Amino acid sequence: MxxxxxxxxxxxxxxxxxxxxxxxxxxxxxxxxxxxxxxxxxxxxxxxxxxxxxxxxxxxGLRPARAARRPEPAPEDPRPALPGAAARRLATLLADRSAGSGSGRRGSSPDLMELLPQWLATANARGYAAPPQALPALLDAARGRTDLRPAALAFAGPRALWLARLNADWRFALRAAPGGGARLPDLGDTEAVRRLWREGLFAERVALLGALRAGTPARARELLASTWAAERAEDRLMFLDSLRAGLSAADEPFLERALDDRGRTVRATAAELLSALPASALAARMAVRAAACVALDRTRSAPGIVIEPPLECDSGMERDGVVAIPPAGRGERSWWLGQLVESAPLGSWPGRLGGRTAQEIVALPVSDGWQGELHAAWCRAAVRQRDAAWSRALLGSPSAPEAGGPGAVSLAERAKLLAALDSAERAGWVAGFIATHGLSEAFQLLGVCAVPWAAPLGRAVVDALNIARDAGSYPWSFSGVMGLAERCLDPAETVRLEGLLAIPDEPDDAAPGAGGYWAEAFQRLMTTLRLRAQMAEELAPPHGGPPAQPPEAAA
Amino acid sequence: MTEQGVRWSAEQVLSLAPDAASRTAGGKLGTAGPWSEAGSGEGTVWGLCKGSGSRPYQTVADLADPAGPAYKCSCPSRKFPCKHALGLLLLWAGDDGSVPASAEPPEWAEQWLAGRRKRAETDQPRAEESSQAATADPEAARRRAERRAERVTAGATELEQRLADLLRGGLAAAGQAGYGLWDETAARMVDAQAPGLASRTRELGAIPASGAGWPARLLEECALLHLLDQGWLRRDRLPDALAATVRSRLGLPATADGAPVRDHWLVLAQYDSVDPKLTTRRIWLHGAASGGTRLLLSYGAAGRAPELTLPVGLALDAELSAYPGAGQPRSALGERFAPPAPATFRPPGTTTAEAVARYGEALRADPWLESVPVTLDRVVPVPDGDLWQLADADADCALPLTRAARSRPGLWRLVALSGGAPVTVFGECGHRGFTPLTAWPQHTDEAIPLC
Known part of the structure; x- marks a missing residue:
């Protein structure tokens, strides 16, 4: 017009x-x-x-204007539409994003924004399509919170990418999508894959490599090897890093060649990847070097470990990724020792130390104060090699008195070790830890437990919260754990919370008013759990599975 | 109608909220957690909400009242509805079994409901009495109207003088003078009891800062203001309908004395325009049988939500009476015969060419008209450089979107909803372009509000 x-x-x-x-x-x-x-x-x-x-x-006398060039229609989203109640729930969760959260005290109503990640995960698992009118709010939410992006974009689907091309605010969605929003060629089309690999932009090539690696790891490695020498050093580092996914013994020859790379960081990454392959030649070399430093002390009556750290860092060690110069404040011999032990396959130790199991080895005394250094290196090795037996041994008993204190193994390392255990064992260990040491150190450990929490773990957390309340402290001293509990506790636990809702009589030594705040915090916990149960129910597939076609197509 | 049939959707409930904060607060209470003894029956919903105190709040909402929803809550909030009422209604709308349909409300709810019903019965005759009282002294009313007409005439004459001075000295000089000049003139028009002239005058002040092409826009608005002045000064020579239009444009009081039209009125759109003193709510209705599109206005004092709320997508069986004046869509809501219920139809649409033609046609009856309500069928939102337009799916014609529509989040909802495919869009079509207000995607009759 x-x-x-x-x-x-x-x-x-x-x-x-x-x-x-x-x-x-x-x-x-x-x-x-x-x-x-x-x-x-x-x-x-x-x-x-x-x-x-x-x-x-x-x-x-106004007349309509000429129509501008129409955009390509958005690609079809074949997923079934969200049930009505779930669509409304999504709208409420997204509406909460803009308001609230600024005010200090949260009262007894749930923090809806914190439930969005869970909602998205469930919706994605059920394979629903996002309602189109919710896409702008969804993209805005993903824009503000990078941790939400992968799930939000997966749920938002192809139409969101179509939309993001029209609005500069949502460019991030195109960057996050494989191939910068451009479609990757059919991975079966060798010629197209090669062409994109040769001519594509860096982001497109990374995306291509990642996509190939997910399905056919060998093809990805061969593609990378075909142009390896011609790549720039920082690109080589990024490409090499994408081999981390789907790493296998077949990658060893390629990685072994990369140990002679011009770039120092490339060499270090190759060495790190190789040491995660216990059967690799590098791991074997490391095992020999490490074994030379760690031995059974046969001079004393009780068995123990004696340490003789390496005297020098030779060129062979450097080639295998050992960094020669220690950071300020560390002795170079202990620095080298740590790197050798960390890269040596854990499976080599029982043979070296008298056929003992991991458990027994960790229990051996270590002479001359080397225990900290040695155990820390084993921890790193267990994490890198995902070795459950060694992780279990190094974690020790959760109820051991030193587990709560600043022992040889830090909380951060424990959290990593726990990741190597299966989820039930992990939950059991953390439950045992909380039962003995309370909640004050538990936040990091709870973060690695599978959601929803297994029953023993949930019970341990609720009991510990109850104890903290009876001890008379304020609930916000535990706000981190409380927030986690709201998100991770199994909604089936709601029953066990009923008794905690009453405002208790205040003991004389309690913080004033704490009882009321605790009741409020438990109220919020329970409301959130109910809400989560309701959310899950709304997203449950209809009886007889999702319809093959959207209902309107049948009408 | 079954109980199931009248359950509202969550959007419809949320559109009752007086402000954004209440929406959020209400949304949080829309879960089973804090509620107990909740129930519903015959269009009323009740429940006990656990708050921070020891006694739970008693919340009741009455949606069955044809005069509009009513709420009662024992909380101290002054908002209507309060967050508890919103939360309760959301819970009810969610329909997950936490608000069972039970026949008997508890005593505390029953008391209030019974009181309301009784008052509603006694109100009817009283309303009639009071309207009689207003016209009891026709002589005094006539004198009052005459006095006001004199003041408006004085105001219009003064405004003509000021416009003449302005054009004599040139708009360029006025562009440098800023708002002060216009605000002062607007204040004089308020004194002259001509609010229509006052608001138009005040808007002139913003035009010089509105970017390229402002002289043409300022001249247009000055000329239309001049036209309105002249219309008033010569109203005795105008046809009755046009004279009524002039009176309504000047903001003189009028009563909706048109013959009541009973119809199924589909709520097309509801939106508020907020200024520091007054919130104005506009509700567009489409008559299923009459085919007409009518406008309801409702006002709220600063910071309070207007009383009338009709969620988009509902249809109500009610009577509307038109206000006087040619080409005026404004009506008053008369008797409602049933509470609003979700509608399963959409208004019939037209093409972009027909839409602008309708606007041109409507200008014959009301030259001051900014836009007309139009439903466009099968249009696609299309980016056009920095602008957006709605293009016909089957022709090479398009309407540009207004500047206001471009900056609203509703634009992106519309684009997402379309995904490049044709949609039905209701909005306002005028000389500044098209403002989309509600959209219906291709395959469903679910209305998606865009404003």
Whole structure:
């Protein structure tokens, strides 16, 4: 439509009567007396008469504009539509994003934004399509919180990428999508894959490599090897890093060659990857070096370990990724020792130390104060090699008195070790830890437990919260654990919370008013659990599975 | 109608919220957690909500009242509805069994409901009495109207003088003068009891800062203001309908004395425009049988939500009476015969060419008209550089979106909903372009509000 403000193309040549009116109005009728006095009225009023007529005439004669080039239609989303109740729930969760959270105390109502990740995970697992009208809010939420992006974009589906191409605010979605939003070629089409690998932008190539690696790891490695020498050092590092996924013994020859790379960081990464393959030649070399430093002490009656750290860092060690110069404040021999032990396969130790199991080895005394250094290196090795037996041994018993204190193994390392155990064992260990040491150190450990928490773990957390309340402290001392509990506790535990909702009588030594705050915090916990149960139910697939076709297609 | 049939959707409930904070707070309470003894029956919903105190709040909502939803809550909030009422209604809308349909409300709820029903019965005759009282002294009313007309005439004459001075000196000079000049003139028009002239005058002040092409826009608006002045000064020579239009444009009081039209009115759109003193709510209704599109206005004092709330997508069986004036869509809501219920139809649509033609046609009856309500069928939102337009799916024509519509989040909801495919869009079509207000995607009759 030709709006009143935009000049008619036809009038570009000669000033139209309307433009003449505007010019006169702009300058004033005193300065530009014109032929508007004909009606016998004052010039300004005659001008306004004319202008009014022209305005209404122009508005009444408006025509539609020519249509601009239409965008390509968005690709079809084959997933079934979200059930109505779940769609409304999503709208509420997304609406909470903009408001709230600024105020300090949270009261007894649930923190909806914190439930969004869970909702998205469930919706994705069930394979529902996002309602189109929710996409803008979903993209805005993903824009503000990078941790939400993968799940939010997966749920938002192809239409969101289509939408993101139209709005600069949502460019991140294109970057996050494989191939920068451009479609990757069919991975079976060797020629197209090779062409993209040769000619693509860096991000596209990384995406291609990642996609290939997910399905056919060997093809990805061969593709990378074909151009390896010609790549820039920082690109080589990134490409090498993408081999971390799907790493196997077949990658060893390639990685072994990369140990002679020009780039120091590339060499280090190759060495790190190789040491995660216990059967690799590098691991074997490391085992020999490490074994030379760690031995059974046969001079004493009780068995123990004696350490003789390496005297020098030779070129062979450096080639295998050992960093020669220690960080400030560390002795170089202990620094080298740590790197050797960390890269040596854990499976080599029982043979070296008298056929003992991991458990027994960890229990051996270590001479001359080397225990900390040695155990820390074993921890790193157990994490890198994902060795459950060694992780279990190094974690020790959760109820051991030193487990709660600043022992040889830090909480961060424990959390990593726990990741090597299966989820039930992990939950059991953390439950045991909480039962003995309370909640003050448990936050990091709870973070690695599978959601929803297994029953013993949930019970341990609730009991510990109950104990903390009875001890008279304020609930916000435990706000981190409380927040985790709201998100991770199994909704089936709601029953066990009923008894905690009452405001207890305050003991004399308790913090004033704490009882009321605790009741409120438990109320919020319970409301959130109920809400989560309801959310899961709303997302449950309809009886007889999801419909093969969207219902409207049948109508 | 079954109990199931009248359950509202969560959007419809949330649109009752007086402000964004209440929406959020209500949304959080829309879970089974804090509620107990909740129930519903015959269009009323009740429940006990556990708050921070020891006694739970008693919350009741009455949606069955044809005069509009009513709420009662024992909480101290001054908002209507409060977050508890919203939460309760959300819970009810969620329909997950936590608000069972039970026949008997508890005593505390029953008391209030019974009181309301009784008052509603006694209100009816009283309303009639009071309207009689207003016209009891026709002589005094006539004198009052005459006095006001004199003041408006004085105001219009003064405004004509000021416009003449302005054009004599040139708009360029006025562009530098800023808002002060216009605000002062607007204040004079308020004194002259011509609010229509006052608001138009005040809006002139913003035009010089509105970017390229402002002189043309300022001249247009000055000319239309001049036209309105002239219309008032010569109203005795105008046809009755046009004279009524002039009166309504000036903001003079009028009563909706048109013949009541009973119909199934589909709520097309509801949106508020907020200024520091007044919140104005506009509700567009489409008559299923009459085919007409009518406008309801409702006002709220600063910071309070207007009383009338009709969620988009519901249809109500009610009577509307038109306000006087040619080409005026404004109506008053008369008797409601049933509570609003979800509608399963959409208004019939038209093409973009027909939409602008309708606007041109409507200008004959009301030259001051900014836009007309139109439903466009089968249009696609299309980016056009920095602008957006709605293009016909089957023709090479398009309507640009207004500047206001481009900056609203609703634009992106519309684009997402379409995904490049044709949709039905209701909105306002005028000389500035098209403002989309509600959309219906291809395959469902679910209305998606865009404003």
């Amino acid at each position: 030709n709006g009143t403000s935009s000049a008619d193309a036809a009038t570009a040549a000669a000033p139209s009567p309307w433009e003449d009116l505007v010019t006169t109005a702009l300058l004033g009728t005193d300065r530009r007396p014109a032929a508007y006095g004909g009606s016998g009225r004052e010039a300004p009023l005659a001008l306004l008469d004319e202008a009014a007529m022209a305005t209404v005439r122009r508005r009444a």
